[in-house]
Amino acid sequence: MTKxxxxxxxxxxxxxxxxxxxxxxxVSVRDITGAAGVDAALVSRYFGGKQGLFEATxxxxxxxxxxxxxxxxxxxxxxxSFTQPYNxxxxxxxxxxxxLANVLDPVMGDKxxxxxxxxxxxxxxxxxxxxxxxxxxxxxxxxxxxxxxxRKNFQVKGLTDTSLDDLRAQMxxxxxxxxxxxx
Amino acid sequence: MTKxxxxxxxxxxxxxxxxxxxxxxxVSVRDITGAAGVDAALVSRYFGGKQGLFEATxxxxxxxxxxxxxxxxxxxxxxxSFTQPYNxxxxxxxxxxxxLANVLDPVMGDKxxxxxxxxxxxxxxxxxxxxxxxxxxxxxxxxxxxxxxxRKNFQVKGLTDTSLDDLRAQMxxxxxxxxxxxx
DNA sequence: AAGAGGCGTCAACACTTGTTGACAACTACT
DNA sequence: AGTAGTTGTCAACAAGTGTTGACGCCTCTT
Numbered sequence: 001m002t003k004x005x006x007x008x009x010x011x012x013x014x015x016x017x018x019x020x021x022x023x024x025x026x027v028s029v030r031d032i033t034g035a036a037g038v039d040a041a042l043v044s045r046y047f048g049g050k051q052g053l054f055e056a057t058x059x060x061x062x063x064x065x066x067x068x069x070x071x072x073x074x075x076x077x078x079x080x081s082f083t084q085p086y087n088x089x090x091x092x093x094x095x096x097x098x099x100l101a102n103v104l105d106p107v108m109g110d111k112x113x114x115x116x117x118x119x120x121x122x123x124x125x126x127x128x129x130x131x132x133x134x135x136x137x138x139x140x141x142x143x144x145x146x147x148x149x150x151r152k153n154f155q156v157k158g159l160t161d162t163s164l165d166d167l168r169a170q171m172x173x174x175x176x177x178x179x180x181x182x183x
Numbered sequence: 184m185t186k187x188x189x190x191x192x193x194x195x196x197x198x199x200x201x202x203x204x205x206x207x208x209x210v211s212v213r214d215i216t217g218a219a220g221v222d223a224a225l226v227s228r229y230f231g232g233k234q235g236l237f238e239a240t241x242x243x244x245x246x247x248x249x250x251x252x253x254x255x256x257x258x259x260x261x262x263x264s265f266t267q268p269y270n271x272x273x274x275x276x277x278x279x280x281x282x283l284a285n286v287l288d289p290v291m292g293d294k295x296x297x298x299x300x301x302x303x304x305x306x307x308x309x310x311x312x313x314x315x316x317x318x319x320x321x322x323x324x325x326x327x328x329x330x331x332x333x334r335k336n337f338q339v340k341g342l343t344d345t346s347l348d349d350l351r352a353q354m355x356x357x358x359x360x361x362x363x364x365x366x
Numbered sequence: 367a368a369g370a371g372g373c374g375t376c377a378a379c380a381c382t383t384g385t386t387g388a389c390a391a392c393t394a395c396t
Numbered sequence: 397a398g399t400a401g402t403t404g405t406c407a408a409c410a411a412g413t414g415t416t417g418a419c420g421c422c423t424c425t426t
Binding site for chain 2 (some may be wrong): 006021022023025026069099100101103104105106112113116117121122123133134135136137138139141142143144145146147149150151153154156157158159162170173174176178181
């Protein structure tokens, strides 16, 4: 049986779920502690404040496992990780929405941008290699993030109701196009 | 000479500039009135409150002029409108960032989604026509919005420092791929 | 038994938020 | 001149924000 999580873990879990969907400024400390079922004062006690709690959730983001696989099936893995079924429960491990939800925040924006550049874009460019690696990596990220944005956040009709297999096939074509350098 | 704008116009202008960059919840009424140089009480007087002011800026969005041109040069116009130089002053007429900045807002999200679907995605699908028009339109939007997201918001290196001509060429290829239906 | 340290609860704080109503200044009309 | 309507100013409000310090409870050690 799973042992009951500690208060610190309960706070982290609730914070991640809320920051993930609504962004730093749209979530209050009392929202988090209310969802976690603990007192509001414990956020300052355990994490030094709301900002510290947010940074703890940020540090908690798993390394994007796509970066760990070979160059050949990198594209396939990337597409797969961005076309998972729409399930808030399991999607928590996907850092995408947390990044999107907070990049505009006046205090957290810089942190988010630095994370995307150093933790995602630069390693991806190194993995891709070749000429104009940075540009190709950025284009691929644009395709992936744009897809997730239109599907999950804007919920535009053509992407929310199509089968995952069809979507993945389309995304593979787009991804391959993105990583091919113009002559 | 340009006649001095009325208080209402000054408020709308400042509100658009701030909501555009930081999102609804990250902007306070006093931020706006401070930038406009007017009293904070006038927001409630003229627009019925902060929410009314936001909706006024939303109603102020010009119809996406790309939707007005022919089917042939639609793609070129769309790419062009999304690859303008990074200029906050002129970019105010581009609805993109206002939409992105507020789609996650707990109170404004629904309004934004409805606007994107009815004001952009559906007309674009009708313009594209053919089989799977909705899907193709959504994919094209994903490419366009994803590009703007990675470039302007995340400021990833490969897209911020490349020449506009190169970027446009790349985007044209991606856009054409997006609107081609899989067999 | 007595003390210490970790853990949670409660009330309160200083501050910002959006909004309101009273009041003054000005213009336009009779 | 007098009056009505508009427009801007000021102070204040209630609600919500993040944070702090005092207090009580439980467990372990001596």
